[in-house]
Amino acid sequence: MESRESRHILRSVQSLFSVGSVSALSDGQLLERFLRNEDETAEDAFAVLVERHGPMVRRVCLGVLRDSHAAEDAVQVTFLILARKAGSIRNHGSLASWLYGVARRAAREARLASAHRAAHEQRVAAMSGKVAHEADAGALVPEVQEEVDRLPARYRAPIVLCYFEGLTHEQAAVQLQVPVGTVKIRLARARGRLRGRLARRGLAPALVTSCCGPAASAAVPTPLFNATLRAAMHITAGRAAGVSAPVAALEGSVSRSLAMIKWKLVAATFVSVTAVSTCAVLLAQQAGAGGGRPASEPPPQVVKGAPPAEPVVATLIEARADTARAVFEQLMQRYEHTLTIPPDDTALWSRRWMEEQLRLTPKPADKLVLVQAHLERAKRLEKIADQYAKTGQGLVADSLKAKYFRLEAEQLFAEAQAAYPGVPLPVPKVVEPKREPGPPPPPAAAAK
Numbered sequence: 001m002e003s004r005e006s007r008h009i010l011r012s013v014q015s016l017f018s019v020g021s022v023s024a025l026s027d028g029q030l031l032e033r034f035l036r037n038e039d040e041t042a043e044d045a046f047a048v049l050v051e052r053h054g055p056m057v058r059r060v061c062l063g064v065l066r067d068s069h070a071a072e073d074a075v076q077v078t079f080l081i082l083a084r085k086a087g088s089i090r091n092h093g094s095l096a097s098w099l100y101g102v103a104r105r106a107a108r109e110a111r112l113a114s115a116h117r118a119a120h121e122q123r124v125a126a127m128s129g130k131v132a133h134e135a136d137a138g139a140l141v142p143e144v145q146e147e148v149d150r151l152p153a154r155y156r157a158p159i160v161l162c163y164f165e166g167l168t169h170e171q172a173a174v175q176l177q178v179p180v181g182t183v184k185i186r187l188a189r190a191r192g193r194l195r196g197r198l199a200r201r202g203l204a205p206a207l208v209t210s211c212c213g214p215a216a217s218a219a220v221p222t223p224l225f226n227a228t229l230r231a232a233m234h235i236t237a238g239r240a241a242g243v244s245a246p247v248a249a250l251e252g253s254v255s256r257s258l259a260m261i262k263w264k265l266v267a268a269t270f271v272s273v274t275a276v277s278t279c280a281v282l283l284a285q286q287a288g289a290g291g292g293r294p295a296s297e298p299p300p301q302v303v304k305g306a307p308p309a310e311p312v313v314a315t316l317i318e319a320r321a322d323t324a325r326a327v328f329e330q331l332m333q334r335y336e337h338t339l340t341i342p343p344d345d346t347a348l349w350s351r352r353w354m355e356e357q358l359r360l361t362p363k364p365a366d367k368l369v370l371v372q373a374h375l376e377r378a379k380r381l382e383k384i385a386d387q388y389a390k391t392g393q394g395l396v397a398d399s400l401k402a403k404y405f406r407l408e409a410e411q412l413f414a415e416a417q418a419a420y421p422g423v424p425l426p427v428p429k430v431v432e433p434k435r436e437p438g439p440p441p442p443p444a445a446a447a448k
Contacts, residue, residue, distance in 0.1 A: 324352040
């Protein structure tokens with residue numbers, strides 16, 4: 001009896017010191033210990049992950065669902081998916097950002113699954129004001145979640161760690177495995193983007209900093225913590241998770257949603273590769289049929305000297321030009337209204353649009369018009385980037401990039417003028433991105 005009690009006490013003391021040492025490990029080290037699946041070591045590692053990131057995950061779910069019971073189901077599902085997919089997470093340092101994304105998806109799936117019940121509870125909350133107040137405690141504002149979710153991964157990760165989990169810059173640098181200065185720079189850029197986006201939605205930018213630190217009310221309740229840990233260990237052991245039917249159904253829905261996203265990316269890559277391969281085959285067939293240039297003939301110039309394209313090739317070039325135009329218009333409209341991308345891609349697709357058009361245009365005057373249209377688009381892009389930089393919504397570096405692209409376009413236009421010295425200069429014309437038609441003018445304005 002004494003020997004059995006001594007072993008029990010010794011095992012408890014060892015477990016206590018083990019948890020204390022494990023809690024000091026990084027997310028990557030904890031995941032590695034969990035994936036080794038060594039009984040108590042794996043359980044201790046997963047327990048620290050739930051304790052470390054659980055408050056943030058719960059606040060995210062509360063912000064979307066506005067219901068504490070539904071939020072607890074979404075929290076449990078988030079960590080069950082972590083238990084199943086821990087081996088597929090490539091960047092262990094960005095685990096907090098990964099959990100943030102899974103938690104938002106789990107909360108949205110839970111909201112869709114219980115839409116009728118949620119609508120009823122919202123009506124009751126609007127009349128009594130009690131349930132809404134309970135759900136708001138410790139919740140993250142949904143609008144802030146949406147804008148943070150739209151940030152690039154390198155900016156979203158420090159926001160989640162420093163603002164939603166309350167880590168210091170030094171602690172976040174250890175988790176992300178980057179210098180402290182890099183964390184500070186990324187936080188500053190992320191705040192700049194969020195400031196402009198929240199202001200355009202009529203919200204105060206201080207909402208982000210008000211979410212700083214895991215609220216005490218958002219801590220994972222002990223019963224939920226124990227149930228989640230027990231289910232994760234069952235999954236690791238190859239057994240059924242042993243969760244309730246709603247949680248199991250929600251986990252299946254979220255898993256299917258994540259798998260669908262993965263397959264969409266695979267399908268998009270396959271389509272792109274297939275399109276490039278098809279174009280290469282058509283060009284090779286055209287060259288084999290005698291449509292290619294003789295070996296002694298110099299390659300065609302971008303502005304001057306390009307012969308008319310063969311019919312098959314011309315069709316492909318027209319398709320490329322239309323695609324480049326559509327991409328440019330989408331990027332330009334997005335950059336002008338949301339500032340979610342740097343100006344690099346927009347300027348690049350403007351130039352690609354111009355280059356494909358030049359390959360189809362034999363007349364010198366038309367070539368000058370196309371090059372000048374590209375220059376006007378570059379000027380407009382620079383103007384927008386300057387406005388963002390002056391108001392603090394964008395980076396000065398983006399403004400300088402836009403200036404570089406404008407100077408590059410001016411150089412191309414000057415080279416085109418030198419290539420065709422006798423051609424009169426076209427009248428400048430700005431090619432605006434396509435916009436949805438606005439409402440008709442009022443009768444008074446129409447009469448004038």
